[in-house]
Amino acid sequence: MLLYFTIELRSVKEMEGMKTSRASISVILSMLGGIFIISGGLMLLAMLGWYGTTLMMGGQMHTYTFAYPRWLTIVVGGTSILAGVLVMYASYKTYKQPTNRLWPLFIVIGSIVSLFSIGGFGLGAILGLIGGAIGLGRKL
Numbered sequence: 001m002l003l004y005f006t007i008e009l010r011s012v013k014e015m016e017g018m019k020t021s022r023a024s025i026s027v028i029l030s031m032l033g034g035i036f037i038i039s040g041g042l043m044l045l046a047m048l049g050w051y052g053t054t055l056m057m058g059g060q061m062h063t064y065t066f067a068y069p070r071w072l073t074i075v076v077g078g079t080s081i082l083a084g085v086l087v088m089y090a091s092y093k094t095y096k097q098p099t100n101r102l103w104p105l106f107i108v109i110g111s112i113v114s115l116f117s118i119g120g121f122g123l124g125a126i127l128g129l130i131g132g133a134i135g136l137g138r139k140l
Contacts, residue, residue, distance in 0.1 A: 023138060024095070025134060026134040029134065030088075030094070031088060031131075032127050033087055033120060033127030033128030034128065035124070036084075036120030036123050037084030037111075037128065038080070040080055040118040040119060041078065041084060041117065044076060044077040079113065079116070080114055080117035083117060084114065084120065084124070086110035087110040087114070090106035094107065104131075104132045104136045105132070108136065111126075111132060
């Protein structure tokens with residue numbers, strides 16, 4: 001009887017560890033996504049400072065160049081940075097309050113917003129969406 005109780009207690013602890021590991025996977029993926037999203041926004045604003053505008057489709061002689069207006073570059077870069085901060089803060093709160101389902105929802109919302117801006121080179125938004133989906137799909 002004591003052996004059965006010990007085995008049962010060990011399996012309960014293993015199940016709790018699995019819940020924690022799924023939460024930590026969600027947090028790690030979301031944090032990485034937030035870092036990529038913020039770095040993408042900072043990179044866009046750095047290009048604005050370097051070139052004055054964001055050059056697209058430039059050749060060796062910069063023929064056929066198309067430049068975004070300065071204000072649009074600032075808006076897109078700022079939106080990306082704010083979305084990345086939202087994703088990182090929500091993933092931190094997911095780590096601190098793993099039973100609350102509101103924070104993974106904010107991770108998903110921030111990742112979707114970042115898709116309309118620079119999106120952390122695409123990788124940040126995808127990592128944030130995957131991390132938020134894992135956080136939302138976790139059983140409490």
